[in-house]
Amino acid sequence: MPCLNEAETLEVCIRKARGFLERSGINGEVLISDNGSTDGSQALAESLGARVTHAPRRGYGAALINGIETARGRYIIMGDADDSYDFENLQPFIDRLRQGADLVMGNRFAGGIAPGAMPPLHKYLGNPVLSGIGQLFFRPNVGDFHCGLRGFNRDRIAALGLQTTGMEFASEMVVKATLARPNYRIEEVPTTLKKDGRSRPPHLRSWHDGWRHLRFLLIFAPRWLFVYPGLVAFLLGALAVGILAFGGIEIGGVGFDVTTMVYASALCVIGYQSLMFFWLTKLFATAEQFLPASDRYRSVVAKWSAERGLLVGLALFVLGIVIGIVQVVRWSGVDFGPLDTTEVVRVAIPSALGIMLGFQTILMSFFSGVLTTPRRTIPQNAVIEA
Incomplete structure (x- = not known):
């Protein structure tokens, strides 16, 4: 008692x-x-x-x-x-x-x-x-x-x-x-x-x-906290941005265009961050034996590496940069004069989205590398001099 x-x-x-x-x-x-x-x-x-x-x-x-x-x-x-x-x-x-x-x-x-x-x-x-x-x-x-x-x-x-x-x-x-x-x-x-x-x-x-x-x-249920809401937000946001990148649409008499793309890209970023938080939380919690590690999780960790994450992040980042460069080239075609604002934003949003997701992936990969680096336990009374 x-x-x-x-x-x-x-x-x-x-x-x-x-x-x-x-x-x-x-x-x-x-x-x-x-x-x-x-x-x-x-x-x-x-x-x-x-x-x-x-x-x-x-x-x-x-x-x-x-x-x-x-x-x-x-x-x-x-x-x-x-x-x-x-x-x-x-x-x-x-x-x-x-x-x-x-x-x-x-x-x-x-x-x-x-x-x-x-x-x-x-x-x-x-x-x-x-x-x-x-x-x-x-x-x-x-x-x-x-x-x-x-x-x-x-x-x-x-x-x-x-x-x-x-x-x-x-x-x-x-x-x-x-x-x-x-x-x-x-x-x-x-x-x-x-x-x-x-x-x-x-x-x-x-x-x-x-x-x-x-x-x-x-x-203790990171899937419910991070994965499920994050996956829904990311997929909905990415789907909306992908569709609207080719032009505005109308559903039930309501028009959706670049303004919707802005909010959809924000939803996509939020969902992506949630998924990354799940991965980092799982890495830390299993390393500290706060959460159990399933066989499937161990299999994924064995295949995953910080370097692979860096390559994925770099690819997304470069893709965003390339889209931006293409837009600048198109702008130069009119001697850097006025462009249709709607069409400019329609291209700028996917470019910015790729840059943000890529940079976040790079940071996440570095941090996951910190969490998965093999280390020994240092006694609490140890003194480390700088």
Whole structure:
């Protein structure tokens, strides 16, 4: 149980958990991962027979990481120490773990949420929306993405290298276990939620922590964050510029010409930047082991090189320059006199687009070269003199 000033409810939680262990005949312990309590929670827990370990960093995730690292059991059941979760009925979690599940999630919506146990904002908006997004992005096949009562195989979850120290930890566990499939087995069991027994407000901050969860889900789903919107924007923009480069068109009585080309080229650049951000994000995140690397990704990286990217970027850049030169030559044909503005812009936009995309590709290629350069780890206490 992560704990930060939970003296009001800690005793009943420990007694329920110990009671379950005794009734079930399970050789286990109650571990309190303290996050800097100042209300005497540590002494209270020890007096009740629980083992207390002190998390060196503040944060919900930091407390749980500390608990996982110091736990002695093969299986771990984690749950908040606010007396909202049912520590007396954990057998379904144990059964699924013994049957080979790596992570067993509780589902409060399937088991029952008591009146007042969950704010309406969380019950009808926050949890359903975030769980739906998580299901869309990662397909974990769980209905309650953020249930804090869950069980897992200690060694298997530790092998995922969980890193986040805040509320995002709950999402990181599910996401990384899902991305590690088919090697990881995730299951779900119903559980209940009742109103917590604290007189103070919860540590959770609805909008702040909700945004952090959403941001985390987006970061771990770079295709949804970068690729899909970027690809749509790039293709639509490029298609519009390509069509209008040969002349204006009319659709349904509405004319589209060079003004549309300007905005379409901007859309094309935005989409292209989004795709490049995906590539750089993926390179960095996999190098730092923040995101897993699929076999297909490894195959692409093996074929890709900064030099190839530079050649592509240079080709686009030169193409844009050549189009510009052709336009200057045409201008010289009228002794650099006045030209039709519409036709000038119609040619200038593809030229500028090629120059911009080429230059961006060149910069991206140099940066990707930095990210993929083999390097050794330098000790933190090393001193490097200029």
